[in-house]
Amino acid sequence: MIPFLELSKRLARRGHAVTFVSTPRNAARLGAVPPELAARLRVAALELPGVEGLPRGAESTADVPPEKVGLLKKAFDGLAAPFADLVAEACAGANGDATAGFSRKPDFVIHDFAQNWIWPIAEEHEIPCAVFIIFPAAILAFVGSREANEAHPRSTAAEDYMVPPPWIDFPTTMAHRRHEARAIAALFRPNDSGVSDVERFWEMQRPCCRLVVLRSCPEAEPRLFPLLTELYARPVVPAGLLLPDELVGGDDDGAPGGDRPIPDVVRWLDGQPPRSVVYVALGSEAPVTAEHVRELALGLEFSGARFLWALRRPVGHSGELLPDGFERRVAGRGVVRAGWVPQVRVLAHAAVGAFLTHCGWGSTVESLFRFGHPLVMLPFVADQGLIARAMAARGVGVEVPRNEDDGSFRGDDVAAAVRRVMEEEEGQELARNARELQEVVGDRARQEQYVDELVDHLRRCK
Template sequence: MFPWLAFGHMLPFLDLSRRLAARGHAVAFVSTPRNIARLPSVPPHLSGRLRFVPLPMPRVDGLPEGAESTADVPPGEDGLLKMAMDGLSAPLAAFLADAVAAGRRPDWIVHDFCHHWVPPIADEHKVPCAVFEIVLAGLVAFMGSRGAHTAHPRTTLEDFTVAPGWYPFPSTVAYRRHEAGWLAGTFRPNASGVPDIHRFWQMNERCRLAIYRSCDEVEPGMLALLTDLFQKPSIPAGVLLPPPDLGGDDGGVRPDVLRWLDDQPAKSVIYVALGSEAPVTLKNLHELALGLELAGVRFLWALRTPGGMSDSGTGADDRGVLPDGFEERTRGRGMVETGWVPQVRALAHGAVAAFLTHCGWGSTVESFAFGHPLVMLPFVVDQPLVARTMAEKGVGVEVARDEADGSFDRDGVAAAVRLVMVDGEGKVLASNAKKLQEVLADQERQERYIDDVVKHLRRYHICVL
């Protein structure tokens, strides 16, 4: 298992690794030393079948000292990290050669979206490759194959604001103009020298099959489209919901955020979290804060300031990014936590009624487990498509944004929060979210998806041999 150097990728890869190890398969999880050190520990009963393999992180001029993941560099500045990752090709080749020489030839290498150089190395040792796509499957379909782009070229930003020409069904899920620059940017070389779309196409053309963190219950028809689009099996792994046992080990001390939630009425709090890598600005955070204040509802905000965010130095209190007096004015009904928040346990708490999210696929999946309606504030990558997909399903509403530049204000935040938490429409969203939870919380069905992944890996490995 070889994920991209981002925790939003490493954690789902580790989750899939655990599920495969629990079925008796030996798994080697490959990453860099500092990333491995920051990952959750493996349960003792799986430690004999799941091992970590650290590869030395190459030094790259301009990459901050000790940077080994996207969490260590400013948002959007991951080109040098991709260059460093490309430098892992020699250590990976050596590890694979040693394994083969020792009679431990891997049955598969499961890699990520940008590892275009892995299949040629694997081919030298007759080891098949599969890609594990941890993003919304709809993003992969929206990006399309090389052949699809040849038949339906996209040359302007407006081309990305409508469904692709290769979709065989009608769809309103697309980027808005202010969001389309991200996808258009994948066609241009970054600091690594290789455009992301070229990595994506080469990787998809060389791998034997694709595994998706999705299923037909969430994205009906999308897996069939992907199989046709890339001319190889597209296998759903299910959504990899968090485990049902959320008791956690507090070491005898219950986290402050959970104790605060304990004191709130049932279904009265909106949980707010934009992740740690969303490209937010100081103005974004101010408008979000003032919108929460204006909405007048209870909130728990897991505030993590992304690295590299510029601070104008005006209007911020001692917390650095909050408007002057914000915490004083909202004391009693709001809590801002700048440290670590056990997100799954917060979402599971009975006081939480809704989730204000950036629509990262991992966070969105976590919300599925608890049937929360969403207030959506997407920024980049698959987040806008996740937001449109969830809106189509009737489980969330987006914060209104300026169509030209993507800006939003406190009034838009307050309106979206009140719609979900106070207005009658929020009850409809909550009901739809609960129905989706009931479908996805079928543990037996989700486990069957993993079993089906194993069956495909066995079947196609035999075909390769």
């Protein structure tokens, strides 16, 4: 949701009227629209229908375990009728203040891959669409178009997803480990919503879809944009990385600037030497188990490194997670925080020298491309393995070895990867490569230029 809001803000700052459509709880999570944008950016909250089996109040993937995500998509499919009403009102000129631009017929609908029910609504009102993908370009290239998959069929066997697809005609690291490949194969099968994720995505290949927009850029993912434009037979264009303007505050810290107390984890970082701490966070949705937590703890202990760990309890686990005596043994050099951690503020701190991550695209963008941190990489599902392989190939991170079949890993291997990044001569080269990549990819002027070019594409495609 945050990349969608960041894109909305950038369009509003360029003089366009934007309606950001979400659900009530999700809209509340995103906070207030900046006052200077209130005249051009509004939030429309549509009530999410209830679905049997979906927890009450669940409105995002962060609210549910992985096995419930299909039900969440089913609930979101129930938004088709209220969204159709919203669009019809706008087209009829009956919705809001005309001076704000919200009562006119929309020029474009920009939406996520999963809302395949938007296409017929847009076609009824003759409104062009753009699908906005917040995953990296690599996963689109790996999945491929409907036509490419019909020409080169893949079964649901894991082996078919452990090699690069034949339509990628240049050398690439783009392949999945066996345990990752099983999850990728599942994307091609219908889930609890009755539709597969890939089928939802492929439905974008309708005439009203004029553009595919990516939260990425050629500097971050070389060679892929021309390939995707040919593969999907429509322009595939970068929106840039859409990093929030604020260094701290607003995007994950709550109150702005000096209006908030300094979190205790930041005070602890203040007492650590420069670039000496590994920040550890595996995101809000990676399917982390109690065994993963235990081995990760042992790895951090064995590594001897300073660390700050934002620990998320596995879904459904209520018992002890950390090995007996762990926090006592690492006292002074390691901090475990089970609650909220101001991640952007932590990553911006001078004491942080590396990031141990699940390699979600948002986390990679935030840590590597924004702050130039080398990575200790522990991918789990979806695009994360592709990201890890690409970043290893670019010399900015080290991947923790895992069992090919079940994805398990050992504490000793975590420790070895951490030491390679933090202590050994290799770590200096990784850090240097990460800073050099950040200087290229993190160029703010170029990133804003991508948004300007996107606006030009939208105008031409209207």
